[in-house]
Amino acid sequence: MADQKNSKPLLTGYMLSTQLMEIDGCNRCQECMKWCPTFAVRPDRPGITPMYKNARWRELMAKDHSLRAKIFGGKPLNEDEMKAFTEDVYYCTTCGVCGTVCEAGIMTVDLWEAMRPNLVDRGNGPYGKQAFFPKLVKADRNPYQAKQEDRLCWVPKDAKVDESGEIVYFAGCTAAYRQQALGVATVRILNKLNVDFAMLGKDEWCCASAMVRTGQREVMAEHAVHNVDALKDAGAKTVLFACAGCIRNSTVDWPRWYEGYIPYKNVPLSVFLRENIRKGEVEYKIPLNYTVTYHDPCHNGRHLMHEIGKDWAFEASRDCLRSIPGVKFKDMVRNRDLQRCCGAGGGVKAGIPDLALDMAKARVKDGEEVQADIISSTCPFCRRNIMDGRNDAKSSIKVLDVVELMAASMGLDTTIPENPYTKFQEQDVLVCGPTTCKVETVERKEPGKDLVGEAH
Amino acid sequence: MAFYTLGLTFNLVIFLTVIVLAVWIYGIYFNFKKWGLGSTGYHDQLRNSFWLFLATWIHEAFKDGLWVFLRTVVLDVLLLRRTLARSPVRWVMHMSMFYGFLALAALSGLGLMLDIIEHFNLVGLAHEAEAVKEMLALPFDIFGYLLLIGATIAVSRRIFLKFVRDNSSAYDAFLIGAVFLITVTGFYAEWMRGNSFLVGNAFEYPIYAPHFALIHTVLAIGLFALVLPWSKYIHVIATPMTLLGNRGGE
Numbered sequence: 001m002a003d004q005k006n007s008k009p010l011l012t013g014y015m016l017s018t019q020l021m022e023i024d025g026c027n028r029c030q031e032c033m034k035w036c037p038t039f040a041v042r043p044d045r046p047g048i049t050p051m052y053k054n055a056r057w058r059e060l061m062a063k064d065h066s067l068r069a070k071i072f073g074g075k076p077l078n079e080d081e082m083k084a085f086t087e088d089v090y091y092c093t094t095c096g097v098c099g100t101v102c103e104a105g106i107m108t109v110d111l112w113e114a115m116r117p118n119l120v121d122r123g124n125g126p127y128g129k130q131a132f133f134p135k136l137v138k139a140d141r142n143p144y145q146a147k148q149e150d151r152l153c154w155v156p157k158d159a160k161v162d163e164s165g166e167i168v169y170f171a172g173c174t175a176a177y178r179q180q181a182l183g184v185a186t187v188r189i190l191n192k193l194n195v196d197f198a199m200l201g202k203d204e205w206c207c208a209s210a211m212v213r214t215g216q217r218e219v220m221a222e223h224a225v226h227n228v229d230a231l232k233d234a235g236a237k238t239v240l241f242a243c244a245g246c247i248r249n250s251t252v253d254w255p256r257w258y259e260g261y262i263p264y265k266n267v268p269l270s271v272f273l274r275e276n277i278r279k280g281e282v283e284y285k286i287p288l289n290y291t292v293t294y295h296d297p298c299h300n301g302r303h304l305m306h307e308i309g310k311d312w313a314f315e316a317s318r319d320c321l322r323s324i325p326g327v328k329f330k331d332m333v334r335n336r337d338l339q340r341c342c343g344a345g346g347g348v349k350a351g352i353p354d355l356a357l358d359m360a361k362a363r364v365k366d367g368e369e370v371q372a373d374i375i376s377s378t379c380p381f382c383r384r385n386i387m388d389g390r391n392d393a394k395s396s397i398k399v400l401d402v403v404e405l406m407a408a409s410m411g412l413d414t415t416i417p418e419n420p421y422t423k424f425q426e427q428d429v430l431v432c433g434p435t436t437c438k439v440e441t442v443e444r445k446e447p448g449k450d451l452v453g454e455a456h
Numbered sequence: 457m458a459f460y461t462l463g464l465t466f467n468l469v470i471f472l473t474v475i476v477l478a479v480w481i482y483g484i485y486f487n488f489k490k491w492g493l494g495s496t497g498y499h500d501q502l503r504n505s506f507w508l509f510l511a512t513w514i515h516e517a518f519k520d521g522l523w524v525f526l527r528t529v530v531l532d533v534l535l536l537r538r539t540l541a542r543s544p545v546r547w548v549m550h551m552s553m554f555y556g557f558l559a560l561a562a563l564s565g566l567g568l569m570l571d572i573i574e575h576f577n578l579v580g581l582a583h584e585a586e587a588v589k590e591m592l593a594l595p596f597d598i599f600g601y602l603l604l605i606g607a608t609i610a611v612s613r614r615i616f617l618k619f620v621r622d623n624s625s626a627y628d629a630f631l632i633g634a635v636f637l638i639t640v641t642g643f644y645a646e647w648m649r650g651n652s653f654l655v656g657n658a659f660e661y662p663i664y665a666p667h668f669a670l671i672h673t674v675l676a677i678g679l680f681a682l683v684l685p686w687s688k689y690i691h692v693i694a695t696p697m698t699l700l701g702n703r704g705g706e
Contacts, residue, residue: 012493012494013494013495014495015494015495016494016495016496016497016498016512016516017491017492017493017494017495017508017512017513018491018494018509018513018516018698018701018702020491020493020494021491021509021513021694021697021698021701022694022698022701024487024491024690024694025691025694025695025697025698025699027691027695028628028688029539029542029546030619030620030623031542031543033623046623051623055625061490065493066686067486067686070486096706099705099706100706101542102705102706103536103538103539103542103546103550103695104538104691104694104695104698105538105695105698105699105702105705105706106698106702106705107702107706108706256498256499302706306706337706
């Protein structure tokens with residue numbers, strides 16, 4: 001038993017007073033338990049489900065803030081209990097399906113993200129390798145220990161990318177250093193559509209999503225303010241995102257930390273491309289004869305559906321996929337706002353990799369159930385994790401980004417130029433001839449370099 | 457029929473009711489103050505205040521305007537839209553319990569008021585008050601049955617559905633069992649008086665009817681008024697406030 005004499009009290013400062021009320025609003029209907037993707041792969045641990053976490057928080061708070069405590073004095077917190085509770089709170093990808101199905105209307109994503117910094121300040125959180133996030137990001141401005149000067153090292157020499165302009169493509173760390181096929185496909189499509197766009201280069205810093213998700217907010221302010229100012233300085237009116245984590249943070253979190261006026265609009269790349277498809281500006285050349293399904297990333301799906309609308313959050317990517325000739329589109333059983341999380345979010349990929357892997361395998365199984373050849377998504381982190389799950393399950397299913405599928409069908413050259421990060425590339429890519437495309441896997445030449453895995 | 461029995465006088469009952477109400481109000485204040493331990497905004501400092509909790513809640517509830525607030529009141533609080541979306545059976549259960557409970561609480565309050573009018577013959581309306589009390593018997597029965605349906609579904613789910621049963625705590629069992637017990641004792645007290653809705657005189661036992669009615673009343677007041685602010689029953693207050701504060705939720 002851990003020493004309890006000098007036990008610190010449970011901290012509540014990061015929680016809104018209405019969030020403390022929400023915890024008492026849980027009526028224990030158990031609906032969250034039926035949908036929780038972590039509980040689905042850890043059925044022996046009901047403590048990780050929202051209903052139990054709420055109950056536990058109530059019990060912990062009651063030690064100092066109940067009628068009994070008022071009359072007889074508070075009780076010290078048991079550190080073993082706190083450790084177990086912290087583990088339960090971090091065994092969560094903050095996917096938010098519990099909030100979608102909650103009968104009491106509890107905003108669970110915000111609730112978990114408010115609980116975590118209290119645990120961090122008390123010295124209980126974060127969990128496992130998540131503790132490296134702030135250190136890495138503060139030192140390098142990205143979680144991959146890569147050079148900021150190399151942010152655009154993957155951009156093909158013949159591609160046209162401006163330094164400023166009304167449209168800015170915010171690529172994100174993963175497309176810049178680990179999944180460059182996504183970046184190249186995006187740049188090629190925008191060039192093909194004659195869209196004048198800029199990129200921030202070394203002025204693009206990590207969106208810091210992983211810090212907020214894991215309750216380590218101290219780096220967030222600096223990154224939010226820097227990125228917003230850099231986008232403003234570039235003259236952005238529209239910022240395009242092909243990364244769900246980045247757009248979530250840019251839309252929800254940065255404004256919480258930025259005090260000035262934000263003049264630009266955050267737009268998912270799939271929405272921008274759909275507009276071009278509707279205008280008839282996208283010309284496809286090669287049919288992709290695959291059955292494709294779509295995995296809705298939590299970050300630009302459930303987390304953003306009330307900010308940007310369900311059409312932008314869920315339908316735009318599907319419309320892009322349906323527009324590709326030859327593609328037979330099939331939704332998985334769990335889709336849109338009730339989708340099953342891939343397992344990478346909330347710091348779980350870095351903190352509890354075995355949990356992330358089991359969740360990814362469950363999602364791969366969802367794809368197999370609808371006989372999909374390809375699981376597509378618009379989130380590099382989902383893609384990374386689903387690929388890991390696919391590899392571990394030895395499934396034949398392929399995992400690709402919607403943008404890459406479009407670029408391949410448009411007949412664009414998506415070859416990644418040789419660069420210092422070529423050896424870290426590991427992704428499925430479409431290799432196309434004049435009339436057909438075939439999916440191949442690019443294997444990582446130098447494994448084990450990512451200290452914290454994927455960072456969202 | 458005599459109601460005040462076992463040494464309880466009218467004045468004593470009124471006194472106890474005031475005590476219970478005071479404890480209830482203090483309980484609500486206590487919870488609001490506890491919720492006030494949170495902050496008022498994303499970066500705001502802690503203020504630890506009952507009033508700032510209320511201010512934060514009002515700010516959140518009306519963030520999207522009066523129309524959204526009213527829409528949430530009707531669709532989410534009164535019609536339990538979110539529950540219906542997930543499970544029609546649970547919706548029937550909650551609606552029955554919610555409206556049964558609210559209506560019985562309101563009718564009980566009205567009954568107490570009529571008792572006071574009758575006892576003190578206020579503005580000479582003692583007879584009229586007695587007549588109105590007689591008329592309340594039918595709505596009491598109807599809403600009682602409604603609550604009984606809800607409570608029966610709740611108890612049955614916890615007993616017969618394995619997943620629900622496995623994840624039920626002793627706390628759940630006690631509270632749902634208590635609701636069921638209060639409902640059943642209420643019915644039995646009514647049936648003992650005789651000439652009851654649906655069952656007629658099958659359970660008539662007028663001598664002990666007041667005693668049983670008293671047991672029911674003590675249970676109901678004890679659990680709903682005294683225990684509510686200090687237990688899971690607080691969700692009766694916190695859930696609608698959460699729905700309103702979050703403008704209907706996700």
